[in-house]
Structures are given as C-alpha cells and as structure tokens.
Amino acid sequence: MIFEQLQNEVTAILARYPVKRSALLPLLNLAQAREGYVSEPAMREIAKLLDLTPPQVFETVTFYTMFNLKPIGTFHLQICKSLMCALVGSDDLVAWIKNQLDIGPGQTTSDNMFTLSVVECLGSCGTGPMMQVNDDYYEQLTEEKLKRIFDDLRRDGTCSLKSGPFMYPESAAK
Numbered sequence: 001m002i003f004e005q006l007q008n009e010v011t012a013i014l015a016r017y018p019v020k021r022s023a024l025l026p027l028l029n030l031a032q033a034r035e036g037y038v039s040e041p042a043m044r045e046i047a048k049l050l051d052l053t054p055p056q057v058f059e060t061v062t063f064y065t066m067f068n069l070k071p072i073g074t075f076h077l078q079i080c081k082s083l084m085c086a087l088v089g090s091d092d093l094v095a096w097i098k099n100q101l102d103i104g105p106g107q108t109t110s111d112n113m114f115t116l117s118v119v120e121c122l123g124s125c126g127t128g129p130m131m132q133v134n135d136d137y138y139e140q141l142t143e144e145k146l147k148r149i150f151d152d153l154r155r156d157g158t159c160s161l162k163s164g165p166f167m168y169p170e171s172a173a174k
C-alpha cells in the first residue's frame with residue numbers, strides 16, 4: 001500500500017480535480033517519485049482511488065515514456081531519437097553508449113547506475129543530439145561530452161554540463 005504513507009499528498013491532489021479521473025497523471029507521478037517506477041500494486045491502488053479499472057490505468061502508464069514499468073538505475077538516460085536529433089547523430093550516440101556501458105535501450109548497467117531509453121522528441125530540437133538524465137537536459141552531445149557526463153555522474157552524482165529544459169533566446173525571456 002504505497003499511498004498509505006502519502007495520505008496528505010493524495011488528498012491534496014484529489015482536491016484539485018472535480019473529476020476524479022483527472023488526478024490520474026499526478027498520482028502516477030507521485031507513485032513513481034516514491035518507488036522509482038509505477039508498480040502493479042500502485043496501479044491497482046490508483047484505479048481504486050479513481051474508480052477506474054486497472055487496465056485503464058495500465059494503458060495510460062504505457063502511453064507515456066516518462067513512466068517506468070520496472071525499477072531503473074540511479075540515472076535514467078533518455079536519448080531523443082526523433083528526426084531532428086537523428087539527423088545530427090543520435091543513433092551514433094546510442095551505439096556509443098551501448099559499446100561503453102554495455103546496455104541497450106530498456107537495459108540497466110550491472111552496477112545499477114544507468115538505465116538507457118530511447119524516446120520521442122523532448123522539445124529541444126534546436127540543440128540536438130540531446131538526452132534527458134533524470135530531470136536534467138544535456139544538449140549538443142558528442143561522445144566526449146557523454147564520457148564526461150558519465151564520469152561526473154558516477155563520481156559526484158551531478159555534472160556541470162546539464163542545462164535547463166529549454167534554451168530560450170535572451171530577448172524572449174524578458
């Protein structure tokens with residue numbers, strides 16, 4: 001019962017939505033924040049809370065790539081494979097990662113540090129190839145940058161090459 005210790009959060013989320021089922025995505029996010037992935041028991045609990053069937057919850061979880069269906073490593077590497085990033089070499093970077101970390105998409109390194117996923121456009125098409133690692137974006141990637149990112153993450157848990165989710169031009173930010 002993962003929501004037993006999260007009663008306050010669940011109540012606050014449910015109070016925001018006049019239609020119960022609208023709370024589905026926030027509750028899935030809460031479950032994943034708690035466990036690192038959305039487990040089957042969590043899906044059943046959410047279905048019960050929202051008067052949905054477990055398959056209705058499952059189909060939503062499997063629609064969005066940001067939800068994990070099984071435990072993942074400390075760092076979730078999500079490489080964009082959509083057209084703009086593919087044109088500037090995302091496939092080569094996936095191959096390089098496979099070679100360096102010995103994992104393909106959907107796999108986790110044996111030390112549980114990195115899980116690799118390939119995902120659709122992350123909205124940073126002008127700065128490809130790019131990837132999201134947990135909540136951070138890394139843009140204009142090269143093999144050298146990837147090497148530094150992985151070394152830094154292993155050592156410090158963070159890397160100064162990370163950027164925000166979008167790079168707005170100065171003038172647009174004002």
Ligand code: FES
Nearest residue numbers: 080085121124125
């Ligand atoms: S195509 Fe890669 S971020 Fe949009």
